[in-house]
Amino acid sequence: MNIQQEAHQMKLVSPLMANTSNELRNQALTAIRKALVDHQTEIFAANQLDLSRAKEDGISDAVYKRLKFDDGKLSAVTEGIDQLISLADPIGRVRLHRMLDDDLEMKQITCPIGVIGVIFEARPDALIQISTLCIKSGNCAILKGGKETRETNRVLFSLIAQAAVAAGLPDGCLLQVTQHNEIDELLSCDKDVDLLIPRGSNAFVQYIMNNTKIPVMGHADGICHIYVDAAADFAKALPILVDAKTQYTAACNAVETILVHRSIAPDFLPKLADAFQAANVRIRGTKEVFDLLPGSYPQEDIMQEEDFHTEYLDLIASVKIVDSVEEAVDHINRFGSHHTDAILTEDDAAANYFLSMVDSAGVYRNISTRFADGFRYGFGAEVGISTSKLHARGPVGLEGLVTYKYQICGDGNIVADYAQGRRNFHFRDL
């Protein structure tokens, strides 16, 4: 079968998957956990194959760390599965229960989205997190992982799919896609795939968004800002800025642009320059930023207005001076990507203005932007971070993987009776 046929088949399986009990889905998760632990030697061996090929290809240390699947990562994912099992059933929840009339009962009930396609980077733990999140939320899933971990993915997927079906989940509820050219085939399955979640580079996510009619959840840019207010506590600000830039520089929630209030700039900017120098971070900024710093700076680091759209994903930060919290908010709403932005301040009024007016999925006070993550929000795990305003925003866990339907039971009710005034609605929430 080709991907289109497989996706069509999965669409027919999805109502069965949607109607499995939480007990059965938890049993499947328990079986998956056991299979991963029991077969760890096999998984690690497959991972070694991926790692040695990657080494031959000369990958960086950072990428090597992501590809590697070891004891530590296994215990992290089994802990994640335990968390998922302990979470309440996200489906079948009655979000609204209303009598429309004496004999007309309406329920708004949560249900799975259906068939979800996830295309993700080369990280073996991602495959486990995504498939178990989809199972817990009653969704069928088509998974395509990065080719650099293909051996590990092959073993992991086969263990997970077999354990899930052996535990009683419907045959065909999970599918792995392994060939890069199959991505385009997946993008054409808009009749059968309900949602795509692409993770990866900006260019890759943009490609997906531009080449499919399937709704896409996720984000392309992650241009996060930190605004250092006039009332910032420098002792908090400097470690936060270093953390937000360096703790995981390639992450979408790393800070890219730092806005500094003019009144503190002469005092603060030299301290920031020292802290960033110690952390190997290069500063780019407007001319007035460099005027406040000692030494000379290369001409190419002097920024113009339009340069503030840049996402570096590197040890580089844009710095700009602003006159007020209002100007900071305007800059962020214009140049940001509506991902995660923070204010550093001890002034409640400035903080409240910023938190209310910044139009982003995450608005923070006095913390690092790196906290934007499903695990850190207590969601157990995440399938991605959404900068869309529709459906799910921010880190997407179980809640973002369900939708709802309206179920109404009556006794022969017809609209003509209500339209012509023979009967009237009597709304009453239960």
Add this chain to the structure above:
Amino acid sequence: MNIQQEAHQMKLVSPLMANTSNELRNQALTAIRKALVDHQTEIFAANQLDLSRAKEDGISDAVYKRLKFDDGKLSAVTEGIDQLISLADPIGRVRLHRMLDDDLEMKQITCPIGVIGVIFEARPDALIQISTLCIKSGNCAILKGGKETRETNRVLFSLIAQAAVAAGLPDGCLLQVTQHNEIDELLSCDKDVDLLIPRGSNAFVQYIMNNTKIPVMGHADGICHIYVDAAADFAKALPILVDAKTQYTAACNAVETILVHRSIAPDFLPKLADAFQAANVRIRGTKEVFDLLPGSYPQEDIMQEEDFHTEYLDLIASVKIVDSVEEAVDHINRFGSHHTDAILTEDDAAANYFLSMVDSAGVYRNISTRFADGFRYGFGAEVGISTSKLHARGPVGLEGLVTYKYQICGDGNIVADYAQGRRNFHFRDL
């Protein structure tokens, strides 16, 4: 200013609109209600111009009724505004309040979507409903109504926008687009418009969906089904089927396909044919349907499998015999448009199977599909009906016009401390 500049301007106004109080938004709604009542003579006069031009163009009675704005419609919309005023504030609601650690407090707070473009059919009451829903939910709105009511729309919009701004809402929170060629310009505003809601013909909605990067909420097809089960009560079934087909034939929630259980078909189908003949409804169906009906039928009314994708929006219905509730569900999930589908049965097991397994925004038992409507669900009004599974499904009222943001306040927290085990998360829901 052209539409792009106007939309960009509106984007900058949207955070101000998002932060207006419920009290102020209700004051604006009260002022709008008053302006509509005070200026009714002016509105009715403008409507007369539209109506006479429409008559010259030779429109049908049904369309004439939709274009007409009279005393009855005015009191319906003012009643709708009163309902909206009485509804709780949809924004600023804390949906999740969680301590991530002792000094790290997270809130998931509802907020408006931002800038919404609504393109709607020639119905003056639609303009009022949509603009007041957007105001109550703190959204800025760009409105484009059908050209057949342009005089009425011009007067209505000017009364509404003036009353809203005079009451204190931000200048520029509402915009009217009047030229058809401006629709394409609106479709290109993906940087500034957060959501498009097109209403109208299948072809028109498809055109919008295919020609913009802005998320689109709504539906193209409305292929609704009613399944008459073996355990159906005929006394309920016949009036429901007539209502669902004829009460408003051109509506998206009118029934298109009727599935009848084989065991009752010989008894039920002749009764259905009589009821439909009395209501002027033409039956199309599979050959075995006609074999159970008296008289002869034109060859063109005999349907093949692929014909069941048809949405008639006319006094025509597709009829098919199925062997079981399972077959009915399979047919609906394959040929339906995931809008609204009903089962008619006195058998709880069949009903529960149907309600669980049919993958549609509305799943009904023993009532007409015509109930799929925001007013009938007690939402006050609706901006449209969504067949998307993301964000909002079914009739979209206030709830579908808000999103949320995550707000986290800390005290200098950095991720490195948590990643390296110096600190641990202590999740605690408040």
